[in-house]
Structures are given as C-alpha cells and as structure tokens.
Amino acid sequence: MIYKVYYQDSLYEVPVRENTKAFYIEAESEREVRQKLKNRAINIEYIQLLEGKYLEYEKQQENFKLVE
Structure with missing residues (x-):
C-alpha cells in the first residue's frame, strides 16, 4: 500500500x-x-492511505516519488 x-x-x-x-x-x-x-x-501532520482513483491521480503528478 502507498501512503502520503x-x-x-x-x-x-x-x-x-x-x-x-x-x-x-x-x-x-x-x-x-x-x-x-x-x-x-x-x-508528521497526517498519514493518508492512497488507493483507487486517488492513487492513480497522485501517480500522474510530477513530484510523485516513493521515499525509502
């Protein structure tokens, strides 16, 4: 799962x-x-689970990179 x-x-x-x-x-x-x-x-202010269409939208943003 991916979180923002x-x-x-x-x-x-x-x-x-x-x-x-x-x-x-x-x-x-x-x-x-x-x-x-x-x-x-x-x-940390907030941790949001990304899924479905919202995850797809976020993946299209130029600043979308997974942090290790």
Missing part, C-alpha cells in the same frame, strides 16, 4: 499550512509508516 505523509520540517515550530510538505511511502500499515519515519526529525 504530510509533514513539517521542524519539530519545534507551530505547524503552518502553507509550510506543509508531502512525500509518498510504501508500507503495510500506518503503524509501519511511523516506524520507518521514527528517526527523521519531522513533524
């Missing part, structure tokens, strides 16, 4: 929607996504 992770670069600043970034990651569950990202110094 919305995040902020800083753990120490108040989240601002205009500064929210996103990347894509493959995992079996949201829990696994969090385990894979636990060593990164980012503030």
Whole structure:
C-alpha cells in the first residue's frame, strides 16, 4: 500500500499550512509508516492511505516519488 505523509520540517515550530510538505511511502500499515519515519526529525501532520482513483491521480503528478 502507498501512503502520503504530510509533514513539517521542524519539530519545534507551530505547524503552518502553507509550510506543509508531502512525500509518498510504501508500507503495510500506518503503524509501519511511523516506524520507518521514527528517526527523521519531522513533524508528521497526517498519514493518508492512497488507493483507487486517488492513487492513480497522485501517480500522474510530477513530484510523485516513493521515499525509502
């Protein structure tokens, strides 16, 4: 399954929607996504499962790359 992770670069600043970034990651569950990202110094706002037509739409975007 592919998840889209919305995040902020800083753990120490108040989240601002205009500064929210996103990347894509493959995992079996949201829990696994969090385990894979636990060593990164980012503030995770939201983890969204992508499937069906929404996944196909996201794959067409030029910034669609799976992060390891």
